[in-house]
Amino acid sequence: MRQGNAKGFTLIELVTVLVVLGVVSVGIAGFIRTGTDIYVDVVERDQILSEGRFVVERLKREVTNALPNSLRVGGDASIQCIEFVPVLFSSFYFDIPVAPEDPSDTVKVVATSASTSTYSYQSGHSIVVYPTSINDVYGSASKRFLLDSAPTLDPDDNKKLIITLTSDVQFSTDSPSSRAYIVGGPVSYCVTNKQIYRHADYGFNTSQSTSLSNGVLMAENIQNNLNGSAQDKPFRISQATLTRNAFILMLLRFELNDELVVFNNEVHIPNAP
Numbered sequence: 001m002r003q004g005n006a007k008g009f010t011l012i013e014l015v016t017v018l019v020v021l022g023v024v025s026v027g028i029a030g031f032i033r034t035g036t037d038i039y040v041d042v043v044e045r046d047q048i049l050s051e052g053r054f055v056v057e058r059l060k061r062e063v064t065n066a067l068p069n070s071l072r073v074g075g076d077a078s079i080q081c082i083e084f085v086p087v088l089f090s091s092f093y094f095d096i097p098v099a100p101e102d103p104s105d106t107v108k109v110v111a112t113s114a115s116t117s118t119y120s121y122q123s124g125h126s127i128v129v130y131p132t133s134i135n136d137v138y139g140s141a142s143k144r145f146l147l148d149s150a151p152t153l154d155p156d157d158n159k160k161l162i163i164t165l166t167s168d169v170q171f172s173t174d175s176p177s178s179r180a181y182i183v184g185g186p187v188s189y190c191v192t193n194k195q196i197y198r199h200a201d202y203g204f205n206t207s208q209s210t211s212l213s214n215g216v217l218m219a220e221n222i223q224n225n226l227n228g229s230a231q232d233k234p235f236r237i238s239q240a241t242l243t244r245n246a247f248i249l250m251l252l253r254f255e256l257n258d259e260l261v262v263f264n265n266e267v268h269i270p271n272a273p
Contacts, residue, residue, distance in 0.1 A: 048254040048261050051219040055196055056252065056263045058218065059189055062086060063248055067128060067183050068273040070137040071248065073235045074208040077227035079192035081199075081210045082235040082248070085137055085183045088125065089114040093180045094160065096129060096171045103168035109180050111153060111161040119182065121150035124203075126183050127163055130175040131273050138186070139206040142172035147182070175273065188212060191234045194222050196252075223253040223260075245269055 059082075063071065066084035073082050091109040107127060109115070128137070128144045136143045146166045154160035163182075188199040190210060197215030225232045232251065240246035246269040254261045 048221055048256050048259060051221065052252060052254045052261055052263045055189075055219040056250065056265060058198075059250065060265065060267050062187065063267055063269065066269060067131060067137060067181055068270065069131050069133055069240070069246075070186075071237055071246065071269060072134055072208050073233075073237050075190075075210050075226070079190055079210050080224075080226055080234050081188045081190040081208070081212070082237075083186055083188045083208055085128075085186050088182045088184055089119045090179060090181045091115055091161070092178045093129070093175075094178075096174065096180075097169065098171050098174055101170070103170045105148070105165045105168045107163045107165070107180065108154065108160045109151075109163060111159050115151060115161055115182075116153070119151075121147065122184070124185055127165070128181045128183055129171050129179070130173055131181075135206070138204050138208075140172075142170070144183075144204075145169045145171075151182075179273070189218070189235075190215065191222055191224060191226065191252075195220050196222055196234075219252075219254070221254050221256045223255040224251065240269070 063082075063084055065087050067087050070085040071082065072084075073080065075081050089112065091112050093107055093109045096107055097104040125147045126144050127147060131137045131140075131143055148164045148166045151161045151163045154162050163180075185201060185203060186205075188202075188210075190197050190199060190212060196218045197212075198218050199212040199215040201214075202209075202212060222234070224234050226234075230236065232253075234250065234252055236249040236251075238247050238249070248267045248269065250263070250265045250267065252263045254263070
């Protein structure tokens with residue numbers, strides 16, 4: 001009986017196939033690795049961009065609405081804070097008790113849409129008139145006074161708002177523009193340990209404190225050198241002059257796995273005490 005021809009692969013053919021498959025696998029693996037690296041880089045860059053944009057926009061909006069002459073910066077090699085007092089609403093007063101006038105516990109201001117529909121009174125809110133320095137904001141006993149209750153419309157004139165204070169007071173001076181501000185408590189943004197926190201509800205202090213607790217984490221991965229030159233600090237303030245408003249220089253460096261994003265902003269603060 002005649003035996004049929006055997007069919008199969010030779011050793012050379014098997015080795016050739018394995019070599020070809022190995023080359024193709026290396027190429028595919030490199031392509032996948034490159035795509036994965038690009039995706040990871042994009043995700044990391046998007047993460048630090050999102051964090052940076054959020055905290056920068058939030059801070060810009062808040063400091064733009066800060067009480068004139070309330071901004072100050074403090075800290076050391078381990079922490080730096082910017083502090084300010086947010087304005088809840090402002091208006092123009094009709095009259096305030098200024099010496100030698102008798103003290104009074106009420107102030108009448110123009111009723112605006114912000115004061116009648118947007119503003120919500122809380123304990124600890126104050127009225128401030130003509131703050132021309134840091135001390136006028138944080139330490140003055142004659143330019144900032146606590147409200148006793150929510151402002152009410154004047155029953156005799158609904159275009160006037162009556163602000164009642166906790167006691168009879170005398171302001172040290174009038175505002176040249178008769179402007180009055182209703183403010184809340186101070187707010188601080190602090191950079192420490194490569195993170196930035198927002199602090200509030202800690203009260204007024206004559207000297208700026210950086211020993212704050214119960215802060216809300218706003219962003220991470222901040223690489224500013226707090227022990228370096230002044231130009232690398234997160235916050236710098238240029239105070240107002242007779243010819244221009246005050247402005248803040250904000251420099252925040254975010255870095256994650258060699259992905260570096262720098263936010264450099266200049267925010268102007270209206271100077272109308």
